[in-house]
Amino acid sequence: MSWQAYVDSSLVGSGHIQKAAIVSAAGDSTWAATPGFTFNPEELKTIVEILKGDGKGPAVDKAFADGIYLGGERYVATRIEDRSIYCRQGKTGICVAKTKQAILIAQHGEHVQAGNATQTVEALADYLIKSGY
Template identity: 70%
Template structure:
């Protein structure tokens, strides 16, 4: 399956996310993205630092929020491989695998928990198959 198919079929077409992207774990390249969902290079680098466990990046995300697709989100939970952030009734779920970072965006009509479960499940699958 192509990276674009994972974005389209596994994430967006799940009905729990409205936009998604897959970037490299280093945060230096976009592998696939939804139409109109552009994660800027600086945003990718910052997300990679956060999910890689940089204390400074995690502290900054909690203090100042983080940016994805040009929007600012408030970090609500940052764990080993995952970042959860909100902006009102919308939000993002960011999950790191061995080689990739999945970014799922959910809109006002979506349930945050379902968006998180969908993104985490794809990450678990990719880790299991070596990515």
């Protein structure tokens, strides 16, 4: 399956995700994305730094204090774990999950339970990890 198919079918196609992207684990390239769901290099660098800390460290502290910017929008960090980041902006939210080679970034709309969006993103991350990605 192509990376775009994972975005379109597994994430957005689930009905729990509004927009999604898959980027390299280094944050230096976007492999697939929903049209218009783009990030600047500094935003991706921040995500990579947060995920390097395994839920700890200065990048994580800064994310909790200042929020996380994605697509030019500020999100409040609600939970950061070893491979995952969860953020809110009003009634919408962002789920981020890292695999060996990729970072999944997904936005859910206001009418979606955050737990359903999280489960969708984490399930795809688990599948990719088991597949060697």
